[in-house]
Amino acid sequence: xxxxxxxxxxxxxxxxxxxxxxxxxxxxxxxxxxxxxxxxxxxxxxxxxxxxxxxxxxxxxxxxxxxxxxxxxxxxxxxxxxxxxxxxxxxxxxxxxxxxxxxxxxxxxxxxxxxxxxxxxxxxxxxxxxxxxxxxxxxxxxxxxxxxxxxxxxxxxxxxxxxxxxxxxxxxxxxxxxxxxxxxxxxxxxxxxxxxxxxxxxxxxxxxxxxxxxxxxxxxxxxxxxxxxxxxxxxxxxxxxxxxxxxxxxxxxxxxxxxxxxxxxxxxxxxxxxxxxxxxxxxxxxxxxxxxxxxxx
Numbered sequence: 536x537x538x539x540x541x542x543x544x545x546x547x548x549x550x551x552x553x554x555x556x557x558x559x560x561x562x563x564x565x566x567x568x569x570x571x572x573x574x575x576x577x578x579x580x581x582x583x584x585x586x587x588x589x590x591x592x593x594x595x596x597x598x599x600x601x602x603x604x605x606x607x608x609x610x611x612x613x614x615x616x617x618x619x620x621x622x623x624x625x626x627x628x629x630x631x632x633x634x635x636x637x638x639x640x641x642x643x644x645x646x647x648x649x650x651x652x653x654x655x656x657x658x659x660x661x662x663x664x665x666x667x668x669x670x671x672x673x674x675x676x677x678x679x680x681x682x683x684x685x686x687x688x689x690x691x692x693x694x695x696x697x698x699x700x701x702x703x704x705x706x707x708x709x710x711x712x713x714x715x716x717x718x719x720x721x722x723x724x725x726x727x728x729x730x731x732x733x734x735x736x737x738x739x740x741x742x743x744x745x746x747x748x749x750x751x752x753x754x755x756x757x758x759x760x761x762x763x764x765x766x767x768x769x770x771x772x773x774x775x776x777x778x779x780x781x782x783x784x785x786x787x788x789x790x791x792x793x794x795x796x797x798x799x800x801x802x803x804x805x806x807x808x809x810x811x812x813x814x815x816x817x818x819x820x821x822x823x824x825x826x827x828x829x830x831x832x
Contacts, residue, residue: 536800537797537798537799538799538800538821539634539637539800539827540637541634541803541804542804543804543807544614545613546562546612546613546614547559547560547612547614547631548560548806549803549805550579550805550806551584551805552570552575552805553573553575553577554575554577555569555570555571555573555574556569556577557573558579561610561612561621562610562611562621564606564621565586565588566588566589566591566623567584567590567591569591569593569598569627572822572823572824573822578805588602588603588606589601589606589623597625598627600623602623608622609621611695614631615636615640616671616696617667617692618692618695618696619631619692619695620662630688632664633803634824634825635664635665635770635825636664637801638668638770638829639665639668641829642668642669642672642768643668643669643671643672644672646672646673646765647672647673649725652674652675653672653674653725653726653765654674654724655669655675655676655677655725655727656679656724656726656759657669657676657678657679657728658713658714658727658729658731659679659681659730659731660685660686661680661682661685661689661730662688662692663688664692665730665768666678667692667693667698669726670693670696670698670699671696671698673702674726676703677703677704677724678703678704678705679706679708679710680706681707681708681709681735681737682707683707686705686706686707709739709741709743710737710743711741711743711755712741718755723759723760723761723762724761725760725764725765726764726765726766727756727764727768728768728770729752729756730770730771731743731745731769731771732745732773745776749784753769753785757788764832766829766830766832767785767788767829767830767831768828768829769784769785769828770801770826771825771826772825777826778826778828779798781798781826782796782797782798784828785830788830789830792830794831794832795831796829796830797828798828798829799826799827800823800824800825800826800827801824801825801826802821803822805822
């Protein structure tokens, strides 16, 4: 089991976590959001948390942001060589899942080291972090998401990152229906990435339940892999499954193509600003943020 860590960088930092919340810096602005994984006490005092430029307040099954006047509606930050538009949404999200940065680095390295043309399919692609990583490595990418607004956001991220628009197809569609049509069309991909939600809807309100739909989708994806595939990467968040479950679902790839499987947790490391009673910097705690499994050659 592997633990991937997103560490502090110039434009992103997990300042503190605990008591069901996390305190993050996105560029110049600090956001306070709920996080049920943070079951431990906070390191920073409440007065530091109250300095946040925006706080997401829960109210039953919904919530809203309480913001300071200085907070813009949206702004751009950099992670590695990629630029992302940050925009606090009604669902407490910001348009960026920083815990995926190690996967983006891995995607870029795998594609560059392949030394050949690579076609990538990114399903449930959201605002396009994996798409941007693949494009930056020179791959051709098909980006599929059921949300028009998410695709527009991803296009903006690609534009801000100055990536080649001619090497990406933006597809607003249900992931299952798109893959089924690709089977009929005979299209093939060298790499497939997917971030399936626990529950959701496609472009035309098609109902998605991971416990009912994931295995069938994965089986269909195997039919559109090229004869010499490079990798398949699956991420998971709130479905309640272990990374081992995702790892087991990829075993057929090893039987057919050989290669290796790795799985583990996606985490974010707290910054090392905290000090103990002796004035020594405390080691950064890891905030669990998801799971992953990947098959690769």
